[in-house]
Amino acid sequence: MSTVIRGGTIVTADLSYEADLLIEDGRIAAIGQGLVGDSVLNASGCYVMPGGIDPHTHLEMPFMGTYSADDFESGTRAALAGGTTMVVDFALPSPGQGLLDALQMWDNKAGRAHCDYSYHMAVTWWGEQVFDEMQAVVDRGITSFKHFMAYKGALMVNDDELFASFRRVGDLGGIAMVHAENGDVVAELSARLLAEGNTGPEAHAYSRPPQVEGEATNRAIMVADMAGVPLYVVHVSCEDSHEAIRRARAQGKRVWGEPLIQHLVLDESEYFNADWDHAARRVMSPPFRNKAHQDSLWAGLQSGSLSVVATDHCAFTTEQKRTGREDFTKIPNGTGGLEDRMPVLWTKGVGSGRLTPNEFVAATSTNIAKILGMYPQKGAVLVGSDADLVIWDPEAEKTITADAQQSAIDYNVFEGVQVKGLPRHVLTRGVVAVRDGRMLGAEGHGRFVARQPRGQVNRALSQWKSLTAPRPVQRGGIPASGV
Ligand code: URP
Ligand code: ZN
Ligand code: ZN
Numbered sequence: 001m002s003t004v005i006r007g008g009t010i011v012t013a014d015l016s017y018e019a020d021l022l023i024e025d026g027r028i029a030a031i032g033q034g035l036v037g038d039s040v041l042n043a044s045g046c047y048v049m050p051g052g053i054d055p056h057t058h059l060e061m062p063f064m065g066t067y068s069a070d071d072f073e074s075g076t077r078a079a080l081a082g083g084t085t086m087v088v089d090f091a092l093p094s095p096g097q098g099l100l101d102a103l104q105m106w107d108n109k110a111g112r113a114h115c116d117y118s119y120h121m122a123v124t125w126w127g128e129q130v131f132d133e134m135q136a137v138v139d140r141g142i143t144s145f146k147h148f149m150a151y152k153g154a155l156m157v158n159d160d161e162l163f164a165s166f167r168r169v170g171d172l173g174g175i176a177m178v179h180a181e182n183g184d185v186v187a188e189l190s191a192r193l194l195a196e197g198n199t200g201p202e203a204h205a206y207s208r209p210p211q212v213e214g215e216a217t218n219r220a221i222m223v224a225d226m227a228g229v230p231l232y233v234v235h236v237s238c239e240d241s242h243e244a245i246r247r248a249r250a251q252g253k254r255v256w257g258e259p260l261i262q263h264l265v266l267d268e269s270e271y272f273n274a275d276w277d278h279a280a281r282r283v284m285s286p287p288f289r290n291k292a293h294q295d296s297l298w299a300g301l302q303s304g305s306l307s308v309v310a311t312d313h314c315a316f317t318t319e320q321k322r323t324g325r326e327d328f329t330k331i332p333n334g335t336g337g338l339e340d341r342m343p344v345l346w347t348k349g350v351g352s353g354r355l356t357p358n359e360f361v362a363a364t365s366t367n368i369a370k371i372l373g374m375y376p377q378k379g380a381v382l383v384g385s386d387a388d389l390v391i392w393d394p395e396a397e398k399t400i401t402a403d404a405q406q407s408a409i410d411y412n413v414f415e416g417v418q419v420k421g422l423p424r425h426v427l428t429r430g431v432v433a434v435r436d437g438r439m440l441g442a443e444g445h446g447r448f449v450a451r452q453p454r455g456q457v458n459r460a461l462s463q464w465k466s467l468t469a470p471r472p473v474q475r476g477g478i479p480a481s482g483v
């Protein structure tokens with residue numbers, strides 16, 4: 001069975017042009033005029049773009065005494081409904097658990113995925129077993145390793161562990177990732193706030209000011225530079241962290257920053273809502289910031305100092321959030337966004353003139369495919385690429401509501417947001433998952449995507465680091481003393 005996508009404008013990270021697409025065996029077989037196939041998808045008036053890649057999700061993740069509510073089934077169904085055709089989820093060993101053991105757990109869960117997926121591996125503790133197993137993880141095609149500088153007493157690693165792990169990642173040709181917040185300061189501020197009677201969700205924001213994120217980002221950049229490894233900073237929420245990344249990049253360091261759609265659009269006033277549930281549903285780390293920080297993130301996307309827009313989709317029901325009724329530190333951290341990232345970024349970005357359609361494709365798909373070593377299999381409209389495609393109708397409109405969403409939770413942080421620009425059809429490796437805006441089931445269709453280590457950036461950085469490494473000064477010998 002072949003499919004032709006007819007009459008659309010192909011939009012990639014660097015070009016827009018009118019052409020048809022022929023899809024065979026899950027891949028793009030031809031791009032041109034007047035192509036014929038067994039079935040036809042009408043793309044007139046639409047953009048044909050690489051499907052979105054969300055590089056930051058937590059599906060069915062054990063966290064803060066519970067599990068995130070969207071699993072690989074509902075999570076990837078939500079992804080496809082919004083034009084995202086691949087997710088990269090975090091395999092998360094509990095402290096003391098082996099990496100391969102955690103991978104097995106994630107493989108067991110991911111079998112239900114509707115779209116393709118990959119994993120990052122989290123380094124939540126440090127020891128010989130972790131060091132040893134990292135090689136096998138890379139051999140399986142998982143080349144990015146995430147480190148938490150926050151969540152003290154749970155997932156956080158200290159600087160010595162960070163440095164040791166970063167060096168190992170560098171030697172294996174991988175990419176180091178960080179959740180950058182100063183976990184020691186957050187823990188102290190949280191304890192003090194609670195003691196002073198600040199128990200509500202607004203105290204979550206008070207306990208994690210932009211400074212703690214800026215400091216940790218600077219520290220991670222320094223440690224990555226010493227270790228000679230490329231660094232990817234997840235959920236960059238503020239100017240303090242963006243400034244550190246911008247400066248590092250201007251110095252030639254290999255650092256990427258990932259803002260979330262939530263931080264680009266929602267602000268800290270959410271935490272001051274009189275309704276406890278409203279505020280708690282928006283508790284995530286880092287918290288939402290003010291308008292000045294939002295402007296900084298948009299400017300970063302425009303100027304190229306920030307590279308990728310993700311969701312950090314980690315959804316909890318209202319009931320789960322209420323675990324923290326008496327104590328904000330017990331509110332499970334995380335928000336959803338998988339279904340909404342593409343339409344909201346299109347509406348607020350392309351619809352406002354802050355982003356071009358080509359920049360939209362770069363930020364939602366192509367850049368991360370390149371960074372993570374899976375381009376042009378993913379993130380491209382090229383002959384031979386996987387037919388992960390979204391046929392995007394720039395005139396289609398809707399109001400976001402929890403009632404109409406795919407996610408398993410009972411609310412949506414974007415409730416009431418009006419979007420213009422929605423998927424008409426979505427294809428995952430050539431299989432139509434959304435037709436004329438309606439979901440078709442494809443549970444279990446998703447496949448694991450193995451990624452390549454030692455990409456161009458790794459090789460260039462290693463070359464530079466070995467060229468500039470400290471070397472002993474060659475001397476003719478030291479005269480014996482007293483002679
Ligand atoms: O609050 C958040 N972001 N929850 C998910 C886990 C993480 O820190 O990424
Ligand atoms: Zn995080
Ligand atoms: Zn996360």
Ligand code: ZN
Nearest residue numbers: 431444445446
């Ligand atoms: Zn299939």
